[in-house]
Amino acid sequence: MEFALSQDQKMMQDSVNRTLDRICPLDRVRKAADANEFAEDVWLALAELGIPGLLIPEQFGGVGLKLLDAALVSEALGRHVAPVPFVASCVMAPIALMRAGSPAQQANWLPKLASGEVTAAVAISEQIAGAREGTGITARNGKLTGKAMFVLDFDDAGLFIVADKENKLHLVDAKASGITEGTLTTIDLSRSIGELTLENVEAEPLSHGNALIALRDAGWTMLAADTLGAGWRMIEKAVEYSKERKQFDRVIGSFQAVKHMCAEMAAELEPGRSLVWYAAHAFDAIPDDASLTAAHAKAYLSEVGRFVARTSTEVHGGIGITDLLGLHYWFKRIGLNRQLLGGPERVRHLAAAMQGFAAA
């Protein structure tokens, strides 16, 4: 029995963090956000570390690691509010192909995803968080029609993975005709979210298995891990600031009112780490526990993330809400993670339904 990261896992996360410390400081995040594009240099550096192919088997040019490893990367990306595709392109899409793709589909797409030359977007929001404004995709005779919102890792995607109203998944080549892409501008400019309108678009079903639940669980766990990383960075920033900022001739970090705010953030957030680790590990090793713990990881980190984001901002006082300081990039990333793939109430409802406590 060992509930801990391996030496390899610690080293891998360290190396991602060090790379991001170097090439993805706040100025780089700001530049990407201002230009409204993802940070290509950061993406290329991550590709050199093998991140796009993290979960993809070696035979397809990937590294063949597990979801727990991906959670550690996600935590590092959240820590740096890195403006790169990850949750959909490096985690959900490869899982869809690996679990439900035909050998030909795998051979066609996995090497391109693993090298990072193609990124994938995932459109399953309607089937998980619920359909809004009449959205939803209908499949008929191998063609897809309808609208999907909150498509993840949207910009520049070469491949779309789309769920239809029957919870079946489809591959859509971004070059296919009949696709209209529209950007959804969210509070968080470090992530690309869009909407997809399909009019009789050529698609291939991912029919070798049902992967929607796996996509959802992996997505929930990655968003939770991202918030874990972003949240801890916000705590560290609050602590650092409180040790420098003086008022009433004392550093404010020596006031118990401020210390207790920081202690509460840490005490609430740290158990979330174990929840993320367990959910990610269960995804590959304990299938019976995977969905429930992924749901709880998502809901728990969403709630605690909001608390940490506002409390850290408050510890900073007035400067905390300025663009000058840039703390808001973490605040907004945490806010986005909370709502994507279902806010906490929705996710907890699904958690209750999984256990037979509520009708689905």
Add this chain to the structure above:
Amino acid sequence: MDLAYSKEYEDFRAQTRAFLERHRNDFPKPYGGGRPAADMLAWQKLLIENGYAARTIPREYGGYGAEPDILKSRIIAEEFTRAKAPTGLAGQGISMLVPTLLEVGSEEQKRKYIAPTLRGEIIWCQGYSEPGAGSDLASLQTRGVEDGNDFIINGQKIWTSTAHQADMIFCLVRTENDRAKHQGISYLLFSMKTPGIEVRPLKTMTGNAEFNEVFFTDVRVPQENVVGGRGAGWFVANATLKHERGMLGDPNAANTRLQAIIELMKQETVDGCRLMDNPVLRDRLMQLQGRVLAMQFHGLRLLTAAATGDDVGLARLIVKLEGCELNHQLAAFAIDALGELGVLYHDSPHLRANGFWQRAYMFDLGLIIGGGTAQIQKNIIAERGLGMPREPKLARE
């Protein structure tokens, strides 16, 4: 990451399970603290002989003498819970004094006290807090004045659970008047039958007297009863408090409560509808389930770290704060779920769970305050865990 147990541990689990199955008829009535009944004493003896209690205490002091193995301890705890078997005795003597004596006691003290304490023949109480010394425990004023080979002790202790049943007390007394606050305290062991000791029950909001006040008037205690040397009491006591804080935040207790609430919500109805079908209550239940799981997995992480010696940063420092708070929230939620029935108490008709939830809700507030208040815990997390500065001392007037 590997949550499976190796064969050695699975064998140990099977062996533990078989032991409990074999002795199902020997289970004593649940132990409520204080003086154990004969069936409990026999059970304790059986558990020690088989390594399910006092497992890592050396044989020469009356324990089982196994090497410390935190996974085996965990398996024992899991299997006892699963079989609904009463665990061994776990009063303050066994959980706090014995580890302290093993760490800093003299050979004579170990030989004299540990074995009978483990057997349940000596019941102990803890004399730490005073009316004027709570969070600032080191400011305690109970004094021991040297008189020949003895100390003459005067003063008052409070929050002394089991004092009315205890044979002995481990007690913090200021014996070195000329020394600084933390260096003037000694850790003393003495009989509760010593002349000059008066115990008054302290009734709390639960309606029960879970605690006592203890008054000392010219109580004569031999100086040889000091543990760890004169003036070293503060450091000896800190060794003990470490054991108490681990004890107060048990994540399994939270899971037991959660499961009871799930059953309650499936069975209880309002206007013919199950509580589980109320979406507001169900959402609160799910919030609590998430917290319980987080603390359970957090416990697994700490368990592994304790076995491997890994540094987990502030992870260990948050357990008392978060664990006690979670247990309290669970009790609060059960009361809310029960609605008007939730206020029934004592021996009322229609009472649910013998009034457990109200009693727990009130008693647990004491646990949030006791053993280092939530605010003291937050200071510890901020200062030791996050490296924030201590509150500056006020200049003396």
